[in-house]
Amino acid sequence: MxxxxxxxxxxxxxxxxxxxxxxxxxxxxxxxxxxxxxxxxxxxxxxxxxxxxxxxxxxxxxxxxxxxxxxxxxxxxxxxxxxxxxxxxxxxxxxxxxxxxxxxxxxxxxMKKDADSHSVLKTVAKNLRTKGSVKYRGSYHIQDNAQAASAVGQILKGITAFVSLIAAISLFIAGIGVMNMTYISVAERMPEIGIRRAIGARSKDVIFQFLVEGTMLTTIGGIVGYFGGSSLAMLIGLALPFKVSFEPSSFWLAFLVSFAIGLIFSVGPARTATKKNLVELMR
Incomplete structure (x- = not known):
């Protein structure tokens, strides 16, 4: 065609x-x-x-x-x-x-930015229908781009909410994975934990160790994911009619969320390592 x-x-x-x-x-x-x-x-x-x-x-x-x-x-x-x-x-x-x-x-x-597009276009349509030089040819069609943009905005908000829900579920599943890995790490390193406690390490020192490991794992993963996703978006942007840009705040948001996931889901496994007595840890 x-x-x-x-x-x-x-x-x-x-x-x-x-x-x-x-x-x-x-x-x-x-x-x-x-x-x-x-x-x-x-x-x-x-x-x-x-x-x-x-x-x-x-x-x-x-x-x-x-x-x-x-x-x-x-x-x-x-x-x-x-x-x-x-x-x-x-x-x-x-x-x-x-x-x-x-x-x-x-x-x-x-129109000006603060103008009421609906009332302005209504007035324009009225004048065209009564005073238009070609009014005898038919009717005038009025297209309000502001309303069209608003409709698209509502659709984008719905898509954003859906994607956010999927992202939240993905983060929760990732957090469960981090927690399981930390539990496995604690179980495999019981003798090491026992030795540290025997030479004077406090419970909060052991907890801090596993929290650092968990947050480092998720933070590095979040940073790699951010730059990987940004690179992919920029490649896709080459085929789009508009420029793809990123706000600096998006990086810090990804960093903080990744850090929080590692912190929250590493607390439980880290605390289990401090609840056992030295005899059980040294077995």
Whole structure:
């Protein structure tokens, strides 16, 4: 199935936060002079290269008129999650000149951060339905990206809660494994514990020894797991349209959780080593 490429009329392409990666952009001068120039997305350019020798300098036909491709911009994949992809930008005046001053079929509304998007869009829709220049052609469709983002946010929260539950279960199972290993270590080192106690080691010294061993085991495992997971995430991020980043706090969280698991699940086995008398320990 062939992809349908969409184009947008603009006065200044820089206002749409589109980063020009090759060639030139479209500015106010192009709009004033009605130049038939176009800036295409990198996705459009990749498709264009399959059937043409070059991208910049070639001409694309839009509604019967040729527009010269002067630049290439990087498509914003995060924006494309909530609205139609714009693949081609052309000067507003050039488009309206050949289209009998058609003003286009869409309006992009940008609001302040503290604005109530629902009420603003409701007002815009009301004005378009009563005063819109093409209201006789049909009805207007209003798309609220804030609501779409909120819905995605709720889904991500649910996924995060589920993953957190799985992680908690995994940590508990790992803690049980650490506790079993510590019990085995205590059982195999009874004579060593007996000798230490015979030469004056206190119970808290023996407990401290096994707590250190348990926490070192889990902490090293947690650090290795953190860097292993981070490396895997960065490799996967190479194929994603957005940059993968890590907060420093995530490392310290992994460190503290690993340390706590080792501390909590090593206390029980360590205490058993101090409850036996010297005769039983030296057997």
């Amino acid at each position: 062939a992809r349908l490429f969409l184009f947008c009329i603009v006065i200044n392409v820089n206002k749409f936060n589109s980063k020009i990666i090759k060639g030139d952009g479209i500015g106010v001068v192009d709009n004033d002079l009605r130049t038939r120039s176009a800036v295409v997305s990198n996705e459009f350019a990749d498709t264009w290269k399959k059937t043409h020798d070059k991208v910049i300098g070639s001409y694309v036909n839009l509604k019967g008129y040729n527009y010269k491709i002067v630049g290439e911009f990087k498509a914003n994949q995060l924006v494309n999650l909530f609205q139609d992809t714009t693949d081609i930008y052309v000067p507003k005046s050039a488009y309206q000149h050949v289209e009998l001053y058609n003003k286009g079929d869409g309006v992009l509304v940008t």
